[in-house]
Amino acid sequence: MTTRPLPLADSMPAASAAASGCHGGRETLEAAARAAGKGELLDGMARDYPRGPHDQPQSMCPAFGSLRVGLRMRRTATILSGSACCVYGLTFTSHFYGARRTVGYVPFNSETLVTGQLFEDIRKAVFDLADPEKYDAVIITNLCVPTASGVPLDLLPDEIEGVRIIGIDVPGFGVPTHAEAKDVLAGAMLRVARKEAAQGPVARPTNAITDRPTVTLLGELFPVDPMGIGALLAPMGLAVGPTVPCREWREQYAALASPVVAAVHPFYTAAVREFEAAGRTVVASGPVGVEGTAAWLEAIGRAAGVSEADIASAKQAALPAIEATVAKHRIAGRVTVSGYEGSELLVARLLIEAGADVPYVGTACPRTPWSAPDKEWLEARGTVVQYRASLEQDVAAVRAFEPDLAIGTTPVVQAAKERGTPGVYFTNLISARPLFGAPGAGSLAATVNGAIGGAVRLNRMRSFFTGVGTGAGAGYGHTEVPVERAVTSWKPAVKKAKDDGTMTDIGEK
Ligand code: SF4
Numbered sequence: 001m002t003t004r005p006l007p008l009a010d011s012m013p014a015a016s017a018a019a020s021g022c023h024g025g026r027e028t029l030e031a032a033a034r035a036a037g038k039g040e041l042l043d044g045m046a047r048d049y050p051r052g053p054h055d056q057p058q059s060m061c062p063a064f065g066s067l068r069v070g071l072r073m074r075r076t077a078t079i080l081s082g083s084a085c086c087v088y089g090l091t092f093t094s095h096f097y098g099a100r101r102t103v104g105y106v107p108f109n110s111e112t113l114v115t116g117q118l119f120e121d122i123r124k125a126v127f128d129l130a131d132p133e134k135y136d137a138v139i140i141t142n143l144c145v146p147t148a149s150g151v152p153l154d155l156l157p158d159e160i161e162g163v164r165i166i167g168i169d170v171p172g173f174g175v176p177t178h179a180e181a182k183d184v185l186a187g188a189m190l191r192v193a194r195k196e197a198a199q200g201p202v203a204r205p206t207n208a209i210t211d212r213p214t215v216t217l218l219g220e221l222f223p224v225d226p227m228g229i230g231a232l233l234a235p236m237g238l239a240v241g242p243t244v245p246c247r248e249w250r251e252q253y254a255a256l257a258s259p260v261v262a263a264v265h266p267f268y269t270a271a272v273r274e275f276e277a278a279g280r281t282v283v284a285s286g287p288v289g290v291e292g293t294a295a296w297l298e299a300i301g302r303a304a305g306v307s308e309a310d311i312a313s314a315k316q317a318a319l320p321a322i323e324a325t326v327a328k329h330r331i332a333g334r335v336t337v338s339g340y341e342g343s344e345l346l347v348a349r350l351l352i353e354a355g356a357d358v359p360y361v362g363t364a365c366p367r368t369p370w371s372a373p374d375k376e377w378l379e380a381r382g383t384v385v386q387y388r389a390s391l392e393q394d395v396a397a398v399r400a401f402e403p404d405l406a407i408g409t410t411p412v413v414q415a416a417k418e419r420g421t422p423g424v425y426f427t428n429l430i431s432a433r434p435l436f437g438a439p440g441a442g443s444l445a446a447t448v449n450g451a452i453g454g455a456v457r458l459n460r461m462r463s464f465f466t467g468v469g470t471g472a473g474a475g476y477g478h479t480e481v482p483v484e485r486a487v488t489s490w491k492p493a494v495k496k497a498k499d500d501g502t503m504t505d506i507g508e509k
Contacts (some may be wrong), residue, residue, distance in 0.1 A: 036150025065181030079104035130160035136249040137164040147171040187270025193252035205250040214241030216258040219265025235314040256366040265342035270312030280346025289353035329445030331356040333404035338394040339426035340364035345374035360397035362389030
């Protein structure tokens with residue numbers, strides 16, 4: 001394998017990028033990436049994943065989103081190219097979440113980055129892995145430093161012995177959240193699948209069981225939700241299609257074949273672009289609560305060309321049961337909602353229909369057309385909707401609105417509990433249960449009421465532990481407040497050590 005040295009002008013950004021990371025600063029890495037020829041890529045990301053009102057929500061390394069999407073696909077190999085510390089964190093987290101799959105890693109050092117050897121190492125790794133007996137696709141991801149250094153994954157072959165090679169850049173300085181990183185990979189794979197489908201017949205998905213027109217669902221959903229949505233669609237002669245991001249390569253063809261796509265999670269900008277390029281109609285929001293389900297069935301039915309009578313039948317079949325469930329499972333209390341999953345606005349709608357007062361919803365995701373109906377619905381009921389919400393905004397909302405329950409990310413929940421306000425972690429407790437149709441209405445109320453009811457116990461614990469583990473007492477085994485020692489100069493200490501004859505103990509330096 002020959003080494004392809006980068007010209008000097010190219011190697012300079014590589015060298016400066018090599019010395020950076022999360023801590024290196026967005027501007028440094030972005031400037032390096034632009035100098036290394038990734039300007040067009042970054043401009044595209046800025047369009048797809050707009051920042052603001054502040055630069056970037058605080059969340060984990062965005063690349064975890066795309067890594068997870070790849071690791072959940074059958075017959076798909078995943079390779080990371082990035083700094084060892086980034087790869088360590090990402091693989092640790094992926095195994096913490098039960099990846100049970102090898103994550104490939106192409107390491108580098110300053111020399112292999114600057115000389116271009118890293119690209120050759122990636123190329124070799126891809127060729128070594130691309131076994132059609134085992135894989136449909138190999139995904140190779142450039143993390144921050146290789147992206148900033150301009151490592152050209154687009155020069156890899158599109159396929160090796162029938163195994164697709166998907167190279168993506170997922171830099172933290174270009175993709176704001178791990179939610180949107182999912183879209184980077186989902187969009188890249190759909191793009192390849194769409195082009196394959198345009199060239200001729202493609203493989204039928206192994207689990208295709210319907211000949212009815214389908215509705216593709218966009219977003220990672222709780223497993224029973226697609227089944228529930230299928231039941232909602234049935235009276236309109238429609239069936240539920242694949243969920244994107246897909247679990248196997250062939251599903252992407254079926255996803256693209258659905259005439260209608262439901263953008264249940266609203267941040268899949270690149271994926272939506274592929275569906276629209278395939279001529280599909282994309283529908284916003286999701287079937288949440290009574291009003292949300294009614295509006296969604298109408299929008300889906302019209303997009304699929306279903307008659308008004310059949311739309312009415314679907315509503316008649318679904319809404320009474322949801323109405324009854326919402327009426328039975330009431331929520332009394334004020335709840336703030338924040339998260340980075342993309343379903344925050346839908347959860348808030350359901351809470352409000354169940355009787356909760358929801359003054360604030362913060363989401364790390366950007367504002368897109370696919371959550372517009374939810375934003376409008378919430379704002380009409382006095383809820384503040386904050387896109388690209390920062391931790392500070394979420395915590396400020398908890399302070400300002402003094403809710404009975406804060407649903408949020410880990411640090412928001414921690415801040416709430418420190419105040420004696422019950423908190424529930426969005427990802428583990430809200431996303432991990434059904435959200436749509438009647439099951440969603442019943443399940444959410446049980447969780448929320450249980451958490452609100454825990455306030456007395458929380459405050460008993462809080463008063464028991466008052467002063468423990470905070471301030472100077474934070475950490476293991478600290479029982480005394482450290483005495484601050486103002487050192488004005490090291491010279492007296494050295495003089496004293498010399499006088500005492502202990503200088504050899506503390507060294508001469
Ligand atoms: S890849 Fe992730 S962890 Fe590494 S520097 Fe970029 S944002 Fe930070």
